[in-house]
Amino acid sequence: AQSVTQLDSQVPVFEEAPVELRCNYSSSVSVYLFWYVQYPNQGLQLLLKYLSGSTLVESINGFEAEFNKSQTSFHLRKPSVHISDTAEYFCAVSDSGGSNYKLTFGKGTLLTVNP
Amino acid sequence: NAGVMQNPRHLVRRRGQEARLRCSPMKGHSHVYWYRQLPEEGLKFMVYLQKENIIDESGMPKERFSAEFPKEGPSILRIQQVVRGDSAAYFCASSPGFGVGQPQHFGDGTRLSIL
Numbered sequence: 001a002q003s004v005t006q007l008d009s010q011v012p013v014f015e016e017a018p019v020e021l022r023c024n025y026s027s028s029v030s031v032y033l034f035w036y037v038q039y040p041n042q043g044l045q046l047l048l049k050y051l052s053g054s055t056l057v058e059s060i061n062g063f064e065a066e067f068n069k070s071q072t073s074f075h076l077r078k079p080s081v082h083i084s085d086t087a088e089y090f091c092a093v094s095d096s097g098g099s100n101y102k103l104t105f106g107k108g109t110l111l112t113v114n115p
Numbered sequence: 116n117a118g119v120m121q122n123p124r125h126l127v128r129r130r131g132q133e134a135r136l137r138c139s140p141m142k143g144h145s146h147v148y149w150y151r152q153l154p155e156e157g158l159k160f161m162v163y164l165q166k167e168n169i170i171d172e173s174g175m176p177k178e179r180f181s182a183e184f185p186k187e188g189p190s191i192l193r194i195q196q197v198v199r200g201d202s203a204a205y206f207c208a209s210s211p212g213f214g215v216g217q218p219q220h221f222g223d224g225t226r227l228s229i230l
Contacts, residue, residue: 006157036221043222044208046219092158101163103219107155107157
């Protein structure tokens with residue numbers, strides 16, 4: 001079984017500031033890692049994912065995350081945030097085997113971008 | 116180009132009543148997943164269905180909860196004799212096939228409130 005810890009429940013930042021949302025996981029098997037974003041009263045949207053290969057993955061809107069196997073982390077970063085990035089961000093993990101459809105989510109980090 | 120459609124968006128029930136939550140997957144998707152989000156928690160996997168088959172129901176409570184995905188029509192998550200602890204957001208996701216290369220697309224959720 002896997003588990004995900006998102007260390008910060010809320011992260012307030014000012015517009016154009018950099019941000020890092022932290023995610024650590026535990027698993028006894030190889031994993032796939034995901035970041036999802038949830039805007040108010042909406043469903044989750046996949047932001048980016050790590051399956052294999054390069055440990056640095058990027059999204060189309062400027063976010064990036066780096067898989068660090070030794071530290072069991074998958075932190076999400078953006079060098080300069082916008083007001084529109086205000087949302088809740090969920091880190092998720094699945095095993096890389098036959099039940100990889102079963103996502104395990106963290107409790108989420110509410111990112112609030114202030115003007 | 117409709118996404119995953121869930122209805123109702125909000126559902127209020129009194130203790131002891133039944134709740135039925137519906138999910139229409141994206142066009143061309145034959146795999147459906149249900150997740151539950153308790154207050155201040157991450158999403159928890161409940162069940163994975165394909166047309167007319169339950170593939171994995173390891174996350175479903177043993178009693179009062181059932182799910183189906185008939186040959187025709189939406190997937191239904193049914194909760195009998197609801198209790199206060201069933202209050203949560205229930206999300207449905209769908210994918211075109213099996214495996215992490217087939218990302219899950221989420222609906223906007225049904226917020227269930229038990230009086």
